[in-house]
């Protein structure tokens with residue numbers, strides 16, 4: 001197949017990789033529907049994908065990964081900066097030249113009998129001044145088809161790159177999907193990503209976590225912008241004014257649900273609307289007016305399926321009704337559709353489980369893997385923001401941090417100022433979920449929800465946040481922390497969550513507008529209970545339980561300051577002085 005570009009840096013790089021992995025064919029992805037359709041047909045023929053019911057789920061497919069390859073692998077994710085110090089104590093590191101050698105030895109010859117697909121893609125609307133471009137080489141049609149949903153792919157991207165060598169090199173090789181030789185590696189100084197022995201989305205859709213977070217966070221520090229693990233949503237009030245909020249939560253804490261929330265009835269009747277700009281990643285730049293603007297670099301949703309239903313996330317479910325790829329969900333054989341735990345009350349009677357085995361009615365196993373996913377085009381989302389394609393992005397009024405904490409963090413509080421907000425983000429922690437391999441339900445520190453995604457030393461990353469605050473000055477967004485997951489003494493969730501989270505966002509916006517007072521506490525500004533609108537929540541939330549959710553238990557906070565200290569101690573004095581000072585203040589306040 002003819003090359004789709006004359007760009008020497010691209011052709012040279014592909015040439016080197018061809019020599020290494022020796023594919024039988026090379027196919028350039030031009031972005032045309034005909035080409036993608038042919039690949040879908042091929043994947044169905046080889047069994048890589050199963051075509052689902054065309055009437056009920058038009059354009060939808062089911063794919064199964066190997067059972068040993070169902071999640072990101074953080075202990076096999078490396079940041080290969082020239083020195084270990086630059087990667088920092090929260091990343092795994094290997095000396096770059098040694099690492100290249102290791103990876104090339106693993107990949108050598110593994111495309112034999114396979115096709116090399118060359119995917120040119122853009123993160124961000126192609127004409128946005130903030131867009132960045134990449135090329136991913138892969139031997140997986142599944143990767144091509146997912147990238148074609150999650151990003152903007154094709155010839156137009158090559159035309160944009162032109163002769164430049166400013167593009168991110170992404171090289172993926174499935175090899176034998178051997179977990180012992182699986183590596184997901186970022187070389188930030190070389191704009192390079194290499195992923196071997198996996199075929200799970202988060203490890204192989206290189207535009208997403210590898211580029212849009214790890215590499216981009218590093219680029220952002222050098223270029224004066226930020227790449228964050230944040231959703232972006234717009235809230236339109238009855239006067240027709242829209243305010244935008246970015247929110248960072250660790251994986252599988254409900255970012256997609258919050259990004260697509262449906263306002264409670266009372267709010268809907270008054271005329272409130274919520275719009276989704278993004279559900280996972282924000283690229284934040286300072287605009288010409290000095291405010292912070294966000295674009296969503298992605299073009300699709302790679303969402304966790306289990307738990308998604310008409311009630312929990314109507315908009316996400318709608319988004320999956322056409323042109324969607326499902327991975328590791330249960331196959332409903334009654335009508336050739338899909339199913340997962342939480343989709344409906346009853347499971348399908350006749351079904352295959354996520355491994356493709358018959359799923360007997362008396363099975364104790366789950367039908368869908370807990371980290372099973374849908375890859376759905378953003379255009380399918382009924383509440384997609386009309387600003388989604390805006391090349392300048394949307395102006396951000398508030399940044400919200402959060403996590404899963406059964407105790408400790410109140411429903412919501414506001415930081416005293418930007419630097420204190422950065423401290424709050426740096427101190428984030430959450431109970432772990434199934435999105436990453438490893439134990440579930442353990443509290444772990446996850447600063448800014450970036451622990452697995454920061455492409456350089458996390459302390460320097462905090463320093464970059466402080467610097468951004470200086471540039472933004474009084475135009476900086478206000479910073480908040482929320483916790484939807486507080487539990488009472490019996491272990492029940494105290495806050496209904498989902499659409500009702502708008503009640504908390506409403507308070508956040510009112511704070512940004514200077515329209516509501518707050519109580520200054522040891523940890524920051526906490527709402528007066530009566531300022532959180534619980535109209536319509538009768539029977540579910542009382543003022544008393546709201547007061548409990550907003551309370552600050554100093555003893556627990558003393559414990560938490562120890563966790564923060566342990567985290568900071570790992571950085572050998574590299575934590576910015578501004579954050580150390582905030583931590584000292586917190587320790588004093590809760591003593």
Ligand code: OXD
Pocket residue numbers: 072202250251252280302435436
């Ligand atoms: C994701 C994650 O897939 O954070 O978005 O794990």
Ligand code: MN
Pocket residue numbers: 229251280
């Ligand atoms: Mn994520």
